[in-house]
Amino acid sequence: MNIFVLFVVLNLLHTQPNPLKTTEMKQEQSALLEAVKQNKLQLAEEKLNAGADVNTRDENQRSLLLIATQARHFEMAQLLVAHGADVNQQDNQLASPFLHAGATGQTELLKLFLANGARFDVFNRYYGSALIPACERGHVETVRLLANTQGFPIDHINRLGWTALLEAIILGDGSARYQEIVQILIAAGCDISLPDGEGVTPLQHAKRANQTAIVKLLKEAASQKAK
Incomplete structure (x- = not known):
């Protein structure tokens, strides 16, 4: 060899x-x-x-x-x-x-x-972020953390055509914790005007669900934005 x-x-x-x-x-x-x-x-x-x-x-x-x-x-x-x-x-x-x-x-x-x-x-199998299901399930402190994390896509839209704000309204029950989640998202700068895939806005969804406190929050946010 x-x-x-x-x-x-x-x-x-x-x-x-x-x-x-x-x-x-x-x-x-x-x-x-x-x-x-x-x-x-x-x-x-x-x-x-x-x-x-x-x-x-x-x-x-x-x-x-x-x-x-x-x-x-x-x-x-x-x-x-x-x-x-x-x-x-x-x-x-x-x-x-x-x-x-x-x-x-x-x-x-x-x-x-x-x-x-x-x-x-x-993203998850619904093309959702970590924030969107947290909003759905009412995890207030998790929402607070993610919504205020620099660079986090607070207005990301999942496969259903929903943002975190829409998820909180559509799948939430309008109770105190969901009101707080909406407040957190608004304060963090989410776009309150982004509609779902059918063109229905967060405000319209809140009205349909008779979530009066959230309707008030959204109207106040829109009014502040208009100034």
Whole structure:
């Protein structure tokens, strides 16, 4: 065997994956996944420190961080983020840790994700932002945080043709918390005139739903804008 052939053979051997190493890594990833699901912080940290991939996914393409977020395991989420977990990684339903935290009103997690690379151009399966479902579900403090985050697309329109303001009015019940959400959005500079896909404005929707307090808020905002 000449030197060139020997070099090629050795190079191939070096670049071929080691089956034993690959199996061991898969076992580590699987163990990490189970540790996150069971909220075993110490075990998860051991696996991460040993080199297990922090962006491991389950069979539904859920990331470890999304699993922790869905389970409301804040300390586990902190650990994963500290090891470089992607806060925008989406599963097969287009859910991400950041989007899910917004939809479920996990404001402290949102703060963590905002400080660690949360993107505002990643949307859920309804082409919605983290803010829109927060408005629908009445998560006041989450709305306050996102609406006042620099650069957040407060007037983003989802696949239904609704903004965050429209979502709060159409799917809200006009109660005190929805009134507060509308106030927050107005104060943050949302466009109160943006209609839905059929041309119906937030004010018209509020009138139809007999949300008198919100009608008053919108009229006052329009009056201030006209000055």
